[in-house]
Structure formats: C-alpha cells, structure tokens
Amino acid sequence: MIGRLAAGRELVPALVAGVGPEQATWRPAPGKWSVLEVVNHLHDEERDDFRRRLDLTLHHPGQEWPPIDPEGWCVERRYNERELGESLARWQAERDASLAWLHGLADPDWSKVHRHPRIGDLRAGDILLSWATHDILHARQLLKLHHAWIGSGGEPYSGTYAGPW
Numbered sequence: 001m002i003g004r005l006a007a008g009r010e011l012v013p014a015l016v017a018g019v020g021p022e023q024a025t026w027r028p029a030p031g032k033w034s035v036l037e038v039v040n041h042l043h044d045e046e047r048d049d050f051r052r053r054l055d056l057t058l059h060h061p062g063q064e065w066p067p068i069d070p071e072g073w074c075v076e077r078r079y080n081e082r083e084l085g086e087s088l089a090r091w092q093a094e095r096d097a098s099l100a101w102l103h104g105l106a107d108p109d110w111s112k113v114h115r116h117p118r119i120g121d122l123r124a125g126d127i128l129l130s131w132a133t134h135d136i137l138h139a140r141q142l143l144k145l146h147h148a149w150i151g152s153g154g155e156p157y158s159g160t161y162a163g164p165w
Contacts, residue, residue: 001132002102008135009095012042013088015142024084028148033074035145036087038138040079041070043091050131051098057114057124058105065114 016024016035024036033041049068056063073079079087110125147165 001128002099004132005095005102005135006099008132008139009092009099011135011139012039012091012142015139015146016084016088019084021084023149025080026145026149026152028145028152033141033145034080035142036082036084037074037079038141038145039084039087039091040077040082041074042135042138043087043094044073044077045070045134046091046094046098050127050134051094051101053114054124054127054131055101057112057122057127058108061112061114065116 016039019035025034027034027037045068048066049070053065056065069076108124110123110128112124113121114124114127116122151159
C-alpha cells in the first residue's frame with residue numbers, strides 16, 4: 001500500500017496537468033466539487049486525517065482521534081479560492097512527508113486497533129489500505145470532472161462517439 005501511495009504522488013499531478021484557472025474552479029453541479037477543491041481536500045486529508053490517525057492507531061491505539069470535517073473544510077478553508085499549482089505543491093509536500101514517515105516506521109504492527117464510534121474496530125492496516133484507496137477514489141473523481149468539463153464546453157457537439165462513460 002505504501003507503493004500505491006507513492007504512485008498516487010505521481011498520479012494526481014498527471015490528472016491536473018493542463019487545467020487552467022477556469023476549469024480548476026468549475027463545478028459540474030451545485031454541491032459537487034471542483035478540481036481545485038479535490039486537490040485541497042487531498043492535502044487536508046493527508047495531513048489531518050490519514051497520517052495523523054494512522055500514527056495514533058499505531059502508537060496510541062486507545063487515544064481519541066481529533067475530529068475531521070472534510071465537507072466543512074471545503075467551505076471554511078475556501079478551497080476554491082486557492083491557486084491550483086500552489087495547492088498541488090502543498091499536497092505533494094505532505095505526501096512526501098507521509099512517505100518518509102511510513103518508510104521510517106520500525107516494524108509497525110498493522111493489526112493494532114482503533115475503535116471508531118461509527119465504523120467499529122479499524123486496524124492500522126485497514127487505515128493504510130483506505131488511504132491508498134482514497135487516492136483512487138479521487139483519481140476517479142478528477143477523471144469525471146475532466147469528462148464533464150469537456151462535455152460542457154463542446155456544445156453543440158457530442159462526445160458519444162468516444163464510447164459510453
């Protein structure tokens with residue numbers, strides 16, 4: 001899974017390459033996130049969720065996790081008012097810190113458990129796997145955003161010849 005996180009470090013920049021300011025802040029519908037919001041979400045989840053919570057689970061499994069509010073952060077932290085290149089660089093720096101931290105763990109016990117109030121028992125390995133999966137979920141979201149952006153700007157033409165989405 002650490003290898004998948006390292007691959008995500010390269011995947012996300014590839015998925016936002018060539019995105020200009022207008023596309024970066026564009027939302028396909030009310031309540032949906034923009035490319036810029038996704039990148040800033042990845043940054044905050046990297047720093048405030050996955051790495052912190054995995055560290056607590058490995059080293060202080062009974063300690064309560066700090067609260068997170070990904071949906072609220074999007075608004076409170078004004079993700080869509082930021083600059084894409086800077087946001088991406090901030091996320092990459094956090095991912096680099098995460099990878100260094102993960103590689104520096106001495107014989108981690110991936111079976112250590114944190115009791116989550118909603119989900120139940122989460123092992124450290126579950127958190128690591130979820131972290132890698134989180135990258136893939138948002139890679140899919142970024143691809144959907146590209147697809148919707150291209151479709152919205154191509155009218156009156158249609159991209160159905162490309163195949164079903």
